[in-house]
Amino acid sequence: xxxxxxxxxxxxxxxxxxSVTPLGAAVLALVRDSAGDRLILAAPNAEALxxxxxxxxxxxxxxxxxxxxxxxxxxxxxxxxALPNLRPEPLGLTAxxxxxxxxxxxxxxxxxxxxxxxxLPGAQPLAAIFAQQxxxxxxxxxxxxxxxxxxxxxxxxxxGWRGAVGADADHLKTTSDIDACVAAGYSFxxxxxxxxxxxAADSDAPAEIERKAAALPWTELESSxxxxxxxxxxxxxxxxxxxxxxxxxxxxxxxxKYGHAIAHVSALYRHLAGLxxxxxxxxxxxxxxxxxxxxxxxxxxxxxxxxxxxWVSLAPRYVGRFEKGIDYLGDPSTSSPHGGASQGQALDxxxxxxxxxxxxxxxxxxxxLSLHSxxxxxxxxxxxVAATDGCAHLKTAGTSYLEGLRVLAxxxxxxxxxxAALAGExxxxxxxxxxxxxxxxxxxxxAQMDDAELPALLERDMPREILHVTFGSALAQFGGEIKAxxxxxxxxxxxxxxxxxxxxxxxxxxxxx
Ligand SMILES: [Zn+2]
Numbered sequence: 297x298x299x300x301x302x303x304x305x306x307x308x309x310x311x312x313x314x315s316v317t318p319l320g321a322a323v324l325a326l327v328r329d330s331a332g333d334r335l336i337l338a339a340p341n342a343e344a345l346x347x348x349x350x351x352x353x354x355x356x357x358x359x360x361x362x363x364x365x366x367x368x369x370x371x372x373x374x375x376x377x378a379l380p381n382l383r384p385e386p387l388g389l390t391a392x393x394x395x396x397x398x399x400x401x402x403x404x405x406x407x408x409x410x411x412x413x414x415x416l417p418g419a420q421p422l423a424a425i426f427a428q429q430x431x432x433x434x435x436x437x438x439x440x441x442x443x444x445x446x447x448x449x450x451x452x453x454x455x456g457w458r459g460a461v462g463a464d465a466d467h468l469k470t471t472s473d474i475d476a477c478v479a480a481g482y483s484f485x486x487x488x489x490x491x492x493x494x495x496a497a498d499s500d501a502p503a504e505i506e507r508k509a510a511a512l513p514w515t516e517l518e519s520s521x522x523x524x525x526x527x528x529x530x531x532x533x534x535x536x537x538x539x540x541x542x543x544x545x546x547x548x549x550x551x552x553k554y555g556h557a558i559a560h561v562s563a564l565y566r567h568l569a570g571l572x573x574x575x576x577x578x579x580x581x582x583x584x585x586x587x588x589x590x591x592x593x594x595x596x597x598x599x600x601x602x603x604x605x606x607w608v609s610l611a612p613r614y615v616g617r618f619e620k621g622i623d624y625l626g627d628p629s630t631s632s633p634h635g636g637a638s639q640g641q642a643l644d645x646x647x648x649x650x651x652x653x654x655x656x657x658x659x660x661x662x663x664x665l666s667l668h669s670x671x672x673x674x675x676x677x678x679x680x681v682a683a684t685d686g687c688a689h690l691k692t693a694g695t696s697y698l699e700g701l702r703v704l705a706x707x708x709x710x711x712x713x714x715x716a717a718l719a720g721e722x723x724x725x726x727x728x729x730x731x732x733x734x735x736x737x738x739x740x741x742x743a744q745m746d747d748a749e750l751p752a753l754l755e756r757d758m759p760r761e762i763l764h765v766t767f768g769s770a771l772a773q774f775g776g777e778i779k780a781x782x783x784x785x786x787x788x789x790x791x792x793x794x795x796x797x798x799x800x801x802x803x804x805x806x807x808x809x
Contacts, residue, residue, distance in 0.1 A: 338362050410422065577605070608663055
């Protein structure tokens with residue numbers, strides 16, 4: 297059926313071509329004009345229109361039935377019911393990538409990047425997560441889990457996504473976080489027990505480690521100190537390409553560090569599993585102070601498994617610094633962004649670290665290794681893909697916001713200058729909850745820069761960090777203007793995102809960009 301011939305001409309001119317989707321005898325499409333976005337359905341007769349959509353019937357050409365529906369939550373739900381690939385579902389062990397989107401405008405660009413990568417020579421399947429937002433980001437962006445999901449659904453529909461989707465309820469810390477995201481229809485639940493990780497255990501004296509281990513919540517862990525020793529101390533674990541011997545001392549230290557976190561993850565898992573919805577779980581301890589050793593990873597994963605927790609991916613805290621929106625920085629003791637040990641040495645250390653974690657994930661799972669703060673870590677992607685043989689998950693969040701700022705720097709320099717000035721003011725306070733190393737003296741004197749020089753700020757690490765971690769302040773003050781500008785320049789935003797994300801995704805699809 298030709299949708300364009302059946303529509304009233306004013307609507308036909310405004311159809312977003314990529315969105316045109318056949319559904320039985322009917323056709324769906326997004327219409328976009330000065331009145332905003334609407335969903336239209338056209339069918340040979342009214343009976344052939346799917347019943348679940350809410351809209352105004354209109355007469356189409358030649359007796360065709362047309363329904364014009366507002367872009368709202370009810371019709372997003374109808375869209376997911378009619379096009380099941382848009383309904384979030386567990387994605388399993390396929391390599392995957394999650395794209396956070398703080399503004400709700402980035403999904404069409406993300407979809408374009410997935411399409412482009414899938415068409416590259418040698419590309420392997422790469423599963424997509426377009427809706428992904430932490431409760432912390434929701435608080436800062438003033439959005440609900442349902443709004444995040446709906447924006448991703450509309451974006452995927454607009455851009456003609458035909459693959460499956462997951463939806464990542466990221467960095468969940470409590471059972472009420474879980475409930476809110478289950479109600480909204482999420483499928484991928486990232487448990488963050490970071491607040492229960494005792495990083496001081498890395499350097500505590502042996503007596504203190506003994507005391508901490510004895511004081512663990514043994515009832516919740518369904519175990520005892522004697523059990524722990526019997527189960528792990530002195531064991532040699534076969535990891536396929538290597539063996540790792542667990543010394544009694546490092547077992548106790550691992551328990552002191554991660555024992556409370558294990559109990560917390562187990563409680564979150566049982567709560568989620570009791571809700572009777574399809575789900576998959578990621579466990580992340582990436583936002584903790586000190587790296588997860590290989591022995592600690594073995595203890596952590598073995599204990600979770602003993603308690604019946606099943607997970608599809610795990611994000612240890614790897615060695616070195618994973619700062620927001622810039623490439624890998626290596627070990628803070630041997631390097632700094634202002635100079636220091638070579639990037640090559642830092643990457644060698646990370647390569648060895650990843651190889652061990654990947655061997656554990658194969659031997660105790662298999663499960664995917666997850667790369668959090670994965671935005672712009674271009675030097676890390678080939679390493680994690682090689683170590684895991686592609687059994688990996690990439691998680692990016694803030695880089696789509698930064699790419700939005702890149703668009704503004706090009707086309708709305710006055711707005712960009714206002715955002716940048718605010719970022720300079722707010723950075724000292726806003727950096728508190730992030731791992732960043734930019735200092736305000738890294739911030740250039742904007743007043744002395746020409747407009748044409750502004751986009752290049754987005755090429756430099758330290759300005760990127762300052763702009764990245766102040767996104768909450770920027771949205772609080774300029775959110776309306778930022779979104780309106782990116783809607784005006786949505787085509788450019790999608791193009792900028794596409795080229796930026798192809799560089800993120802191609803390594804995980806094992807394709808050459
Ligand atoms: Zn994370």
